[in-house]
Amino acid sequence: MSSPHVLNQYPWWKYLLIGLIIFWGLIFALPNLFGEDPSVQISGARANIPIDTAFQSRVASVLDTEKLPHKRLELEADRLLIRFADSEQQLKAADLLKERLGRDYIVALNLASAAPSFLRALGLNPMYLGLDLRGGVHFLMQVDMAATVKQVEDSYVDEIRNQLRNEKVQYTSVGRMATGGVQVEFKDTAERDKGAQLLRKSLNNLQQSQTGELSLKLTLGEPEIKEKRDFALQQNITTLRNRVNELGVAEPIIQQQGSDRIVVQLPGVQDTARAKEILGATATLEFRLADEENDWNQAAANNRVPINSRLYKDRQGRPVLLQKRVMLTGDSIVDASSGLDQQSGGPAVFISLDGKGAKRMEDGTKDNIGKRMAVVFIENKTETKRVDGEVKKSAYTIEEVINVATIRDRLGRRFQITGLDSTREARDLALLLRAGALVSPIEIIEERTVGPSAGKENIAQGFRAAAISLLVIAAFMTWRYKTFGLIASAALVANVVLLIAALSLLQATLTLPGIAGIVLTMGMAVDANVLIYERIREELRNGNSPQAAIHAGFDRAFDTILDSNLTTLIAAIMLFGFGTGPIKGFAVTLSIGILTSMFTAVTGSRALVNLLYGGRKLQKLNV
Amino acid sequence: MWRFSLYNTNIDFLRWRKLAMIWSVAVLLIAIMALLVRGMNLGLDFTGGTVLEVQYPQPVEIPQIRDTLAKAGFPDAQTQHFGTSRDVLIRIPPHAEQSNAATLSNSILHALQAAEGGAGASLARAEFVGPQVGQELVEQGGLAALGALAGILIYVMFRFEWRLAVGTIAATVHDVLFTIGWFSLFQIEFDLTVLAAVLAVIGYSVNDTVVVLDRIRENFRKRRKGSAMEIMNLSINETLSRTIMTSFVTLLSVIVMYFFGGSVMRGFSIAMIIGIVVGTYSSIYIASATALYLGISREDLLPRAKETADDHP
Numbered sequence: 056m057s058s059p060h061v062l063n064q065y066p067w068w069k070y071l072l073i074g075l076i077i078f079w080g081l082i083f084a085l086p087n088l089f090g091e092d093p094s095v096q097i098s099g100a101r102a103n104i105p106i107d108t109a110f111q112s113r114v115a116s117v118l119d120t121e122k123l124p125h126k127r128l129e130l131e132a133d134r135l136l137i138r139f140a141d142s143e144q145q146l147k148a149a150d151l152l153k154e155r156l157g158r159d160y161i162v163a164l165n166l167a168s169a170a171p172s173f174l175r176a177l178g179l180n181p182m183y184l185g186l187d188l189r190g191g192v193h194f195l196m197q198v199d200m201a202a203t204v205k206q207v208e209d210s211y212v213d214e215i216r217n218q219l220r221n222e223k224v225q226y227t228s229v230g231r232m233a234t235g236g237v238q239v240e241f242k243d244t245a246e247r248d249k250g251a252q253l254l255r256k257s258l259n260n261l262q263q264s265q266t267g268e269l270s271l272k273l274t275l276g277e278p279e280i281k282e283k284r285d286f287a288l289q290q291n292i293t294t295l296r297n298r299v300n301e302l303g304v305a306e307p308i309i310q311q312q313g314s315d316r317i318v319v320q321l322p323g324v325q326d327t328a329r330a331k332e333i334l335g336a337t338a339t340l341e342f343r344l345a346d347e348e349n350d351w352n353q354a355a356a357n358n359r360v361p362i363n364s365r366l367y368k369d370r371q372g373r374p375v376l377l378q379k380r381v382m383l384t385g386d387s388i389v390d391a392s393s394g395l396d397q398q399s400g401g402p403a404v405f406i407s408l409d410g411k412g413a414k415r416m417e418d419g420t421k422d423n424i425g426k427r428m429a430v431v432f433i434e435n436k437t438e439t440k441r442v443d444g445e446v447k448k449s450a451y452t453i454e455e456v457i458n459v460a461t462i463r464d465r466l467g468r469r470f471q472i473t474g475l476d477s478t479r480e481a482r483d484l485a486l487l488l489r490a491g492a493l494v495s496p497i498e499i500i501e502e503r504t505v506g507p508s509a510g511k512e513n514i515a516q517g518f519r520a521a522a523i524s525l526l527v528i529a530a531f532m533t534w535r536y537k538t539f540g541l542i543a544s545a546a547l548v549a550n551v552v553l554l555i556a557a558l559s560l561l562q563a564t565l566t567l568p569g570i571a572g573i574v575l576t577m578g579m580a581v582d583a584n585v586l587i588y589e590r591i592r593e594e595l596r597n598g599n600s601p602q603a604a605i606h607a608g609f610d611r612a613f614d615t616i617l618d619s620n621l622t623t624l625i626a627a628i629m630l631f632g633f634g635t636g637p638i639k640g641f642a643v644t645l646s647i648g649i650l651t652s653m654f655t656a657v658t659g660s661r662a663l664v665n666l667l668y669g670g671r672k673l674q675k676l677n678v
Numbered sequence: 679m680w681r682f683s684l685y686n687t688n689i690d691f692l693r694w695r696k697l698a699m700i701w702s703v704a705v706l707l708i709a710i711m712a713l714l715v716r717g718m719n720l721g722l723d724f725t726g727g728t729v730l731e732v733q734y735p736q737p738v739e740i741p742q743i744r745d746t747l748a749k750a751g752f753p754d755a756q757t758q759h760f761g762t763s764r765d766v767l768i769r770i771p772p773h774a775e776q777s778n779a780a781t782l783s784n785s786i787l788h789a790l791q792a793a794e795g796g797a798g799a800s801l802a803r804a805e806f807v808g809p810q811v812g813q814e815l816v817e818q819g820g821l822a823a824l825g826a827l828a829g830i831l832i833y834v835m836f837r838f839e840w841r842l843a844v845g846t847i848a849a850t851v852h853d854v855l856f857t858i859g860w861f862s863l864f865q866i867e868f869d870l871t872v873l874a875a876v877l878a879v880i881g882y883s884v885n886d887t888v889v890v891l892d893r894i895r896e897n898f899r900k901r902r903k904g905s906a907m908e909i910m911n912l913s914i915n916e917t918l919s920r921t922i923m924t925s926f927v928t929l930l931s932v933i934v935m936y937f938f939g940g941s942v943m944r945g946f947s948i949a950m951i952i953g954i955v956v957g958t959y960s961s962i963y964i965a966s967a968t969a970l971y972l973g974i975s976r977e978d979l980l981p982r983a984k985e986t987a988d989d990h991p
Contacts, residue, residue, distance in 0.1 A: 500808035516940035578928030626881030633822035
């Protein structure tokens with residue numbers, strides 16, 4: 056047991072350590088004091104577009120000639136940042152720059168830390184504000200995996216048909232089964248055996264099973280399905296990322312969630328309608344040769360479609376008869392841009408293909424010059440309905456011939472589509488094509504949009520609540536526990552500083568419920584002090600000396616504080632595991648707050664008490 | 679001065695334990711009845727659907743907006759003012775036929791802007807939750823609450839003794855039922871933030887209870903005389919000042935949040951306020967009374983051999 060005169064004194068290094076922690080907390084929390092500037096961030100759309108001082112002066116002169124006030128331009132590694140005094144100027148400038156700079160640059164809205172450059176040079180950033188505080192859109196999207204598998208099976212149907220035909224195996228039908236798998240019907244058992252052997256060799260990843268005397272069923276293996284699903288998800292994420300770049304968002308979050316979902320967060324996006332149009336629709340193209348041998352109208356009227364053709368409709372609803380064979384699909388497209396056709400002056404989409412696509416396009420068109428080729432625009436949509444309380448989902452496809460044009464020449468790597476209604480349509484089509492073809496239908500299953508002003512209001516209300524709460528608690532504690540109450544209040548302020556520092560350091564997302572978590576931990580941090588002080592009072596009433604009472608108070612209350620904080624931490628961790636978006640923010644601030652409050656309320660206030668009272672002769676405690 | 683009256687109290691709390699039990703059982707029956715009969719007024723997060731907050735540059739009339747929405751094909755939209763007469767809150771239940779709800783918020787906003795006097799209408803907040811997401815959240819939320827309860831039960835059993843653990847869980851379940859029963863009875867909207875508050879109430883309620891239990895354990899070990907009931911009463915009295923003080927301080931911060939935190943945090947604050955108030959009552963009554971009914975005695979809490987070493991000097 057320790058003797059009374061060394062009671063309540065820390066060794067010097069403990070004070071130093073606590074002081075250092077608070078000091079670093081202050082430094083890390085500092086950037087939050089300066090707020091953020093509305094800004095516009097410009098980067099190159101491709102890697103070879105330079106963002107240099109020449110570009111900076113070009114942008115500066117655009118802003119100057121249009122008399123758009125701005126705070127300053129900052130040239131960073133591969134982007135140019137322009138700061139503005141308010142968001143109105145920011146929006147105006149962004150619109151203007153988008154128009155002037157064209158497609159070579161990505162112009163995005165951003166909030167840039169207004170902290171002095173030496174803080175930013177140290178890599179210190181303010182807390183990362185969630186969408187509910189800064190405004191923006193949050194989407195949760197679901198990839199239709201059933202459709203993905205179906206697409207894979209469809210491609211196998213084509214493949215199998217080709218191989219059987221090439222090897223002259225006689226079959227009566229090849230088709231996808233409604234329950235999954237591909238079914239092949241042969242002419243006789245000899246052909247069946249021949250076919251089975253051929254496919255076993257060439258498509259050894261498919262599992263074969265005999266479903267009838269003349270039929271063979273081929274199914275995808277579980278690993279392959281998983282691989283295709285992962286691939287579909289990754290491709291969707293990549294495509295979404297490209298599309299988000301088109302939209303111009305500074306710090307987008309595009310992340311996988313679970314096995315078939317994607318979270319997209321677009322801070323600062325104002326035009327949510329346009330964002331949804333671009334993100335939500337999935338479109339692809341198919342190039343098919345026209346059926347030149349049969350009469351289109353007649354086929355439609357009699358509903359008699361030749362075996363090697365398919366009947367489509369164009370935008371005016373007129374029948375179009377196309378060959379069943381797809382010459383080229385949209386995933387061969389590497390770039391597409393809209394512009395004006397130099398000959399007709401009408402809107403046009405210029406398309407570039409990859410090597411494989413170019414080869415197929417050449418092969419497909421070289422013998423068909425003078426014939427017609429159609430572009431089929433395929434839109435995949437999914438809808439979820441609630442029928443009699445049950446959730447039902449249905450996917451549907453809209454196929455439309457958007458263009459039928461005569462092949463003027465052997466087409467290769469670059470060519471153009473004309474015959475579009477408007478420049479806007481050309482632009483949108485080019486945009487969707489450029490972002491790449493989405494392989495799987497995707498559905499928005501959750502959306503949360505917060506307007507920028509509502510975000511500001513949320514911040515203001517959140518911080519006002521936190522500030523008032525801090526004041527009220529400090530006032531109450533000082534009134535009830537006098538000097539010790541002041542110490543608790545100081546510890547409380549230190550707790551808030553450390554909490555903010557931890558959030559800034561971790562760059563954890565601060566949400567409105569997150570601020571509620573901060574407010575709640577303030578109440579709970581003081582809880583620990585109340586426990587200690589009540590215990591000290593009790594010890595004093597029991598006739599203990601002030602020093603012994605302080606010692607016993609801190610010592611004995613600690614177990615209780617640990618128990619009570621741990622149980623809350625368990626609940627907070629459960630919340631984190633369950634949490635979506637804002638709720639996760641609550642769990643994060645609550646958990647960190649519990650940890651920092653243990654430090655400040657127990658160790659921090661103990662250090663202050665020791666400094667004030669430690670090693671002194673006390674008659675009376677002001678508690 | 680009232681602050682002194684909290685010390686050296688000698689209230690025979692547990693004498694009233696029967697009455698408290700009857701009261702609690704009655705209240706919980708009402709809560710369960712309310713849940714069964716009225717159900718929860720589940721928010722958008724759980725039901726799915728669409729909520730829009732639209733801001734107008736000038737005050738607008740609700741009937742006029744209702745008209746516009748009905749004409750635009752949303753006859754079942756609920757419309758109300760929200761905060762000021764320039765802010766309108768529109769709720770649209772999950773539709774069976776109009777299901778492509780992700781585009782819904784745009785079409786509604788366009789309809790409102792096209793209507794007379796709606797030119798400057800702007801979207802402050804829009805939320806759409808698909809039906810499948812809502813169902814998942816209901817399941818996950820229930821699981822999270824159960825997980826938190828189980829985790830805490832295990833912790834308390836490990837730290838204390840099973841009778842006290844059961845008492846703690848009884849107190850916590852009491853608080854949770856009371857809180858959601860209140861939300862059901864008064865049909866206050868129950869959304870994700872309220873669920874977060876309920877989980878925080880679970881943590882907080884245990885926090886409060888554990889302090890009383892700690893003292894009960896300490897006194898059982900320290901005092902050789904007195905019945906279990908006497909020692910529990912003494913412990914409750916000794917910790918009374920602390921129990922009320924900490925609840926009061928936390929309550930202060932939550933009340934501040936209720937008044938200044940804005941509309942989004944209102945449901946959260948209500949749940950916390952209720953949870954803290956009943957949590958204080960339940961940590962005094964439910965936890966100890968349950969342990970008492972389960973027949974707790976001094977022997978159950980005497981330190982085992984290995985624990986004597988770190989017992990307080």
